[in-house]
Amino acid sequence: MPSPDALTPGILFIVGPKRIPKWVTAQCPSGCGTSLLLSLSQSRRPRWSVVLDWMGRPTLAPSVRRTDGCRCHFWLRKGAVEWCADSGHPEAKRE
Numbered sequence: 671m672p673s674p675d676a677l678t679p680g681i682l683f684i685v686g687p688k689r690i691p692k693w694v695t696a697q698c699p700s701g702c703g704t705s706l707l708l709s710l711s712q713s714r715r716p717r718w719s720v721v722l723d724w725m726g727r728p729t730l731a732p733s734v735r736r737t738d739g740c741r742c743h744f745w746l747r748k749g750a751v752e753w754c755a756d757s758g759h760p761e762a763k764r765e
């Protein structure tokens with residue numbers, strides 16, 4: 671598993687065997703400087719699924735909601751962050 675220091679903003683790491691990946695880790699897109707660790711394991715709750723399109727862009731489901739720290743709430747679709755209206759991130763309130 672890469673150390674949090676090795677995470678680059680916007681880059682998602684999928685950890686584990688290719689057929690049965692275990693974790694997704696990424697730097698929090700809010701820019702708060704913390705890293706996210708999401709379980710892909712079938713046996714854990716909550717769990718996420720990640721799908722890569724032909725360009726390798728990840729889509730995560732369901733959305734990521736942080737109940738601590740920056741409280742951001744977002745979807746990752748085709749590698750792009752879509753902020754939810756109830757996110758703690760200021761970008762979510764622009765509209």
Ligand SMILES: [Zn+2]
Binds near residue numbers: 698699701702
């Ligand atoms: Zn954050």
